[in-house]
Amino acid sequence: MSENPYPNYSPGLQGIIGGVTKISKIVSDTSSLTYRGINVHELAENGSFEETAFLLLHGYLPNSHQLSDFKQRMAAESALPDEVISALGLLPKHMHPMDALKYAYSLLAGFDEDYEAMDHDANVRKGERIVAKGPTVVAAAYRIMNGKEAIAPDPELSIAANFLYMLHGEKADDFTVKVMDASLTLYAEHTFNASAFACRVTVATLSDIYSGIVTGIGTLKGPLHGGANEKAMEMLLEIGDPDNAEEWIRSALAQKKKIMGFGHREYKKRDSRAIYLTKIGKEIGERKGETKWGEIASTLERVMETEKNIHPNVDFPAAYAYYLLGIPIELYTPIFVIARNSGWAAHAIEQLDNNRLIRPTCIYDGAEGVEWKPIDQR
Numbered sequence: 001m002s003e004n005p006y007p008n009y010s011p012g013l014q015g016i017i018g019g020v021t022k023i024s025k026i027v028s029d030t031s032s033l034t035y036r037g038i039n040v041h042e043l044a045e046n047g048s049f050e051e052t053a054f055l056l057l058h059g060y061l062p063n064s065h066q067l068s069d070f071k072q073r074m075a076a077e078s079a080l081p082d083e084v085i086s087a088l089g090l091l092p093k094h095m096h097p098m099d100a101l102k103y104a105y106s107l108l109a110g111f112d113e114d115y116e117a118m119d120h121d122a123n124v125r126k127g128e129r130i131v132a133k134g135p136t137v138v139a140a141a142y143r144i145m146n147g148k149e150a151i152a153p154d155p156e157l158s159i160a161a162n163f164l165y166m167l168h169g170e171k172a173d174d175f176t177v178k179v180m181d182a183s184l185t186l187y188a189e190h191t192f193n194a195s196a197f198a199c200r201v202t203v204a205t206l207s208d209i210y211s212g213i214v215t216g217i218g219t220l221k222g223p224l225h226g227g228a229n230e231k232a233m234e235m236l237l238e239i240g241d242p243d244n245a246e247e248w249i250r251s252a253l254a255q256k257k258k259i260m261g262f263g264h265r266e267y268k269k270r271d272s273r274a275i276y277l278t279k280i281g282k283e284i285g286e287r288k289g290e291t292k293w294g295e296i297a298s299t300l301e302r303v304m305e306t307e308k309n310i311h312p313n314v315d316f317p318a319a320y321a322y323y324l325l326g327i328p329i330e331l332y333t334p335i336f337v338i339a340r341n342s343g344w345a346a347h348a349i350e351q352l353d354n355n356r357l358i359r360p361t362c363i364y365d366g367a368e369g370v371e372w373k374p375i376d377q378r
């Protein structure tokens with residue numbers, strides 16, 4: 001990164017307070033992440049993604065009656081309009097599923113019965129519909145773009161189980177569903193990250209919540225943000241064998257390469273989500289008798305820590321956990337969308353509940369007093 005000559009400017013807005021939130025909190029020193037005050041490890045271990053989504057959207061944990069109603073609403077809202085399914089068939093087959101998601105959510109806005117409503121309750125209802133449709137959109141887009149028929153959601157299944165069912169056409173075992181569910185909880189929300197902030201900027205103009213979600217998806221796609229989980233798996237596949245790992249990482253660092261799935265703006269020690277998922281990723285490897293990804297990961301983690309004091313973030317263990325579960329690599333970032341829809345919607349609602357246009361200032365560093373020249377004199 002080049003030297004910053006401006007004392008009042010923080011490149012990348014590092015350390016700048018971008019707003020006030022009640023949704024989630026990161027404590028870097030203790031590697032802790034809480035959603036509405038509750039530790040994410042507890043939510044991932046003991047709760048379900050549905051409880052997490054409810055917590056983020058409504059602000060409190062549901063009781064059994066509220067959770068059961070919420071699950072019914074999720075089931076009722078999970079199917080896609082036929083028009084959206086047909087429209088997904090028009091997309092170029094080489095398009096990344098993240099681009100298909102931007103398109104699908106743009107269309108879904110027009111099918112929402114609260115399309116024009118902007119009050120708090122309407123925004124919560126829209127947030128719920130956005131979350132409910134996440135697994136269906138991702139699975140349908142992937143299947144259609146791969147020349148297969150979309151599979152309708154099963155109203156009896158949880159969000160995690162339904163996604164795996166609609167993706168593969170058969171119900172997943174309990175362990176696979178539990179891992180998927182926990183990963184959705186861990187991916188659901190993360191304070192003022194780039195996509196949540198972008199989502200807030202969008203709705204702060206009094207644009208609608210779907211526009212905020214589309215902004216969020218576009219922002220998440222990049223490899224410095226959500227796209228890192230796909231790039232991390234491509235890197236692990238390139239390394240291929242634990243015996244290659246040490247030489248590979250040392251050579252990459254010597255070439256000043258960015259190692260995908262490592263580093264974080266907010267955590268200077270371990271990413272709290274990565275601590276949880278590393279344990280799970282290694283457990284899946286042992287259950288499946290395929291421990292090599294965990295072994296390669298351990299070498300990379302050791303060298304990154306000793307050489308750079310940089311630790312894995314959530315995207316690193318998520319990559320090999322999803323790989324071991326048989327998820328196609330181009331769906332790793334879209335799965336992040338299934339989860340993060342709940343966090344983005346919570347941010348959009350919070351922003352709109354107490355809105356002020358977000359419009360920072362900047363330092364002008366360009367030419368001054370340039371003389372206008374008619375076109376034939378340029």
Ligand SMILES: CC(C)(COP(=O)(O)OP(=O)(O)OC[C@H]1O[C@@H](n2cnc3c(N)ncnc32)[C@H](O)[C@@H]1OP(=O)(O)O)[C@@H](O)C(=O)NCCC(=O)NCCS
Pocket residue numbers: 001012223224225226228257258259260261262263264265266308310313314315
């Ligand atoms: C997440 C990330 C964008 C945070 O960026 P940031 O706070 O702006 O920090 P920077 O990119 O400026 O990095 C600061 C220093 O650490 C180094 N660094 C940070 N992440 C690194 C990584 N993954 N691999 C190698 N070096 C890294 C940078 O090269 C830089 O070193 P320098 O000061 O010698 O130039 C960054 O760590 C990164 O690019 N990680 C890889 C992508 C990724 O996994 N993203 C998902 C995040 S959840």
